[in-house]
Amino acid sequence: MKDWENTLKERLANRKAELPESDWNDFLSRRAAHELAVKRRRRIISAAFSIPAAAAVLLLLFMMPTGNGVPENQVSENKPQAVTAVVDSIEANTVDSIVKPVEPETEKPVIKKERPLIREKVPVKRSLAEQEPTEQPEEIEQSQILVNDNHLIAENKQSDDMIGLDMVAVSVMVSKVQMVNDTVMFNSAAFKLPESSSVEDLIRKLPGVKIDSTGSITVNGKSVNKIAVNDQVIYDNNNTVALTQLTADMIEKVKAYQKNSDLSRMTGIDDGNEESVMDLPVKRKLFPGNPTIILNGQIADVDEDMLSGFDFGRKVNKRKMSRLLGIPAREIKTVKVYDTWQARKIWGEKGANGVISVTLVSR
Amino acid sequence: MRKSFLTEQDIALGCARKDRDAQGELYARYADGLYALCLRYIEDREEARDLMHDAMIKVMDNFSSFKYSGEGSIKAWMSRIAVNMAIDRLKNNSRFRQIPIELVSGSEIEDAFEPDAGQVEQIPDGVLDEMIAELPPVRRTVFNMYFVDGFSHKEIAKKLGITERGSTSMMAKAKASIRNALFNYLNKTEK
Numbered sequence: 087m088k089d090w091e092n093t094l095k096e097r098l099a100n101r102k103a104e105l106p107e108s109d110w111n112d113f114l115s116r117r118a119a120h121e122l123a124v125k126r127r128r129r130i131i132s133a134a135f136s137i138p139a140a141a142a143v144l145l146l147l148f149m150m151p152t153g154n155g156v157p158e159n160q161v162s163e164n165k166p167q168a169v170t171a172v173v174d175s176i177e178a179n180t181v182d183s184i185v186k187p188v189e190p191e192t193e194k195p196v197i198k199k200e201r202p203l204i205r206e207k208v209p210v211k212r213s214l215a216e217q218e219p220t221e222q223p224e225e226i227e228q229s230q231i232l233v234n235d236n237h238l239i240a241e242n243k244q245s246d247d248m249i250g251l252d253m254v255a256v257s258v259m260v261s262k263v264q265m266v267n268d269t270v271m272f273n274s275a276a277f278k279l280p281e282s283s284s285v286e287d288l289i290r291k292l293p294g295v296k297i298d299s300t301g302s303i304t305v306n307g308k309s310v311n312k313i314a315v316n317d318q319v320i321y322d323n324n325n326t327v328a329l330t331q332l333t334a335d336m337i338e339k340v341k342a343y344q345k346n347s348d349l350s351r352m353t354g355i356d357d358g359n360e361e362s363v364m365d366l367p368v369k370r371k372l373f374p375g376n377p378t379i380i381l382n383g384q385i386a387d388v389d390e391d392m393l394s395g396f397d398f399g400r401k402v403n404k405r406k407m408s409r410l411l412g413i414p415a416r417e418i419k420t421v422k423v424y425d426t427w428q429a430r431k432i433w434g435e436k437g438a439n440g441v442i443s444v445t446l447v448s449r
Numbered sequence: 450m451r452k453s454f455l456t457e458q459d460i461a462l463g464c465a466r467k468d469r470d471a472q473g474e475l476y477a478r479y480a481d482g483l484y485a486l487c488l489r490y491i492e493d494r495e496e497a498r499d500l501m502h503d504a505m506i507k508v509m510d511n512f513s514s515f516k517y518s519g520e521g522s523i524k525a526w527m528s529r530i531a532v533n534m535a536i537d538r539l540k541n542n543s544r545f546r547q548i549p550i551e552l553v554s555g556s557e558i559e560d561a562f563e564p565d566a567g568q569v570e571q572i573p574d575g576v577l578d579e580m581i582a583e584l585p586p587v588r589r590t591v592f593n594m595y596f597v598d599g600f601s602h603k604e605i606a607k608k609l610g611i612t613e614r615g616s617t618s619m620m621a622k623a624k625a626s627i628r629n630a631l632f633n634y635l636n637k638t639e640k
Contacts, residue, residue, distance in 0.1 A: 089566035091596075094627070098581075098597045101574060103485035109498070113476065116502050117509075124510075447541070 123383035263293065269343040270294075270305060279334050285366065286329035292340060301326040303364060305342040311361040316368055332366065335399065341365040372398045374426060375439035379411070382446055385436065386411065407444050420445040457523055464512040472509050479524060480505065483531050489593045490535035492582055500538060504531040532598050536608050539590060562632045572634065580630040584623055591616055592623035 087095070106112075262276040277291045289295055294306045303310040312319045313328040320328075347359040376393040379386040388410065396410055402423050408415035422443040429437025455463070455474050463471020483504060487497035508527050515526055581589060590609065594600040595616070600608075602616040609616070 088563065090564045090569045090631075091624075093566040093569045094577075095597055097569070097574075097577065098489065100482070101485040101489075101577075102481040103488050105481055105484055105498070109480070110476065112498075113480075113502050113505065117506055120506050 119384050126383065269341055272340040272342075274334060274337045274339060281335070283334040284330055285332040285334055285337060288334040288337065289329065289340065295340075295342075297329070301329060305362065305364065308344075308362045310342065310364045312363045314363055314365040317365055319363065328366070336368050338367045338369040341367065369400060372400060372402070372423070373440040377440040377442050378429070378433065378436050380433075380441055380443040381411070382444070386444075402442055407442065411444065413446070417447050418444060419447045457520055458517055461512070461515065461517040461523055464509060465515070467509070467512070475509070475523070476505060479527055482524065483527060486528055486531050486598075487535060488578070489581060489597065490532070490539065490590060496538075500535055501531065504534050507534065528598060532594065532600070533608075536590070536594075539586065540609075542586075562628060564628070564631045564635060568635055569631065572631070576634060580627055580634075583630065584626055587611075588619050588623045588626070591619040592627070595620050596624070 260273055260276040262273060264271040264273070272292045272295075274288055277288060279287055279291070286297065289297055289303065296304045298304075303313075314320065315328070315332070342362065342364050344360045345363050347357060347361055350357045350359065376390060377398075379388050379393075392410070396406075398406060402421055404415045404418045404421055407413075407418055407421050420443075422445075424432065424437065424441040424443065426438060426440050429439075429441035431437075433441055455471070460471050460475050460478070464475055480501065484498060484501045487500045487504070488494065491497045491500060504527070508530055511530075515523070517523070581592070584592060587609070591605055594605050594608075595602065602613045602620070605611070605616040606613045611619075
């Protein structure tokens with residue numbers, strides 16, 4: 087290397103750049119956030135590992151020799167040797183105390199009930215329309231290890247043939263139509279429609295339901311008089327408004343039933359007239375209020391107006407979060423939704439309206 | 450932050466025990482150097498500072514794996530970590546990826562010109578920074594890795610996903626560009 091190159095190299099290698107005054111404080115807050123995230127990750131990992139670790143410890147305890155080289159069956163026969171004071175000849179009223187036999191330590195972790203070795207909550211995928219269950223540490227913590235001494239050893243012998251499953255997905259067929267008493271219920275999730283289709287489009291797809299050119303609806307041949315939303319009749323004699331104003335993805339079900347006329351309900355005297363009502367229960371919102379957005383383990387500062395105006399629909403995905411946060415979807419690694427109950431457990435009051443946790447692709 | 454009189458070894462031992470004071474001292478001594486290193490790789494000052502913070506956190510978290518081997522070993526180890534992190538960031542940067550290696554062409558090389566070491570010593574820091582910042586991203590990275598941070602062409606090739614020959618060629622072109630820039634600067638100042 088030439089002289090000028092050496093000088094240049096040295097200068098560049100030893101160069102120092104001036105940092106802003108607030109840098110140390112910035113770094114401290116960043117490190118605090120990082121440590122919090124690490125703690126949280128460790129807690130999740132330890133919760134995940136606590137089940138197999140506990141099982142392994144129990145297994146070791148059971149597989150250890152029972153002590154002094156005495157075979158197990160002999161120990162059980164000789165249990166009374168640990169009794170310190172039981173004298174047959176002494177009369178009952180003269181006995182002050184009886185000390186119970188001290189059981190060998192190896193027999194301590196016995197749970198009497200004969201139950202499966204490990205019982206874990208299994209996330210179940212119910213239907214396409216429902217939110218996928220989210221991973222959460224609490225589920226793991228709630229898992230139980232139910233052990234019976236003999237049972238554990240027996241299970242262990244079979245362990246070579248056993249295959250551990252991480253998740254079991256159960257697919258459930260969504261029934262299109264249900265009959266409950268006189269009510270016909272159509273499940274809107276079972277009918278695939280393009281986005282932003284109107285209720286009219288949905289109704290046209292329902293079997294046994296017809297809409298004529300004037301907008302009047304018939305269900306199984308009976309003309310619908312009123313349209314209700316969440317059991318409240320709001321579109322009286324004006325079906326077209328309901329059909330065009332409501333979008334199909336807002337509706338959870340379409341219910342059709344017969345109801346006594348207004349007159350008979352008010353007078354309490356059945357006039358024999360019934361009216362046919364079509365009830366449109368609206369889907370529940372995913373979050374009761376503005377959810378908290380967690381970005382890489384830290385609460386993101388998202389504009390409240392933006393959040394309240396944002397339509398999360400029934401399912402939050404990368405595309406929606408990309409739109410909300412203004413981050414390209416390819417830079418989003420994971421999106422997890424915690425409902426209010428789960429979020430409250432993890433984040434306290436900050437999770438009262440649910441939490442959407444977004445992890446970005448690490449650079 | 451006040452600087453203490455801890456030796457490098459004390460800092461290393463303290464950081465391995467995750468002692469907060471030692472970590473503070475480590476930051477006070479090496480942060481500005483590490484920031485300058487990050488700035489050589491990443492032009493954007495905020496992004497470079499962000500990278501420096503990340504590198505510092507990584508260094509502090511992994512100090513138990515560091516083996517002290519004399520004066521300067523902490524700086525060298527920290528620099529390696531920061532460079533590796535910078536490369537990972539650059540590789541994720543679409544602008545960095547979009548530049549095809551073969552299209553990076555060399556500039557006019559003033560073969561005859563050889564600057565004097567004394568002249569190079571006199572050039573202000575800002576001008577040197579500008580000269581390096583003007584290099585195309587891939588070429589600049591190769592220059593920084595090979596010329597300043599002591600990576601071999603084999604390591605560079607592996608990290609950047611290019612051939613060793615490509616790395617050598619880019620290094621030569623980068624050096625030529627720097628020489629050109631020095632020539633122009635020195636000519637200008639002489640006038």
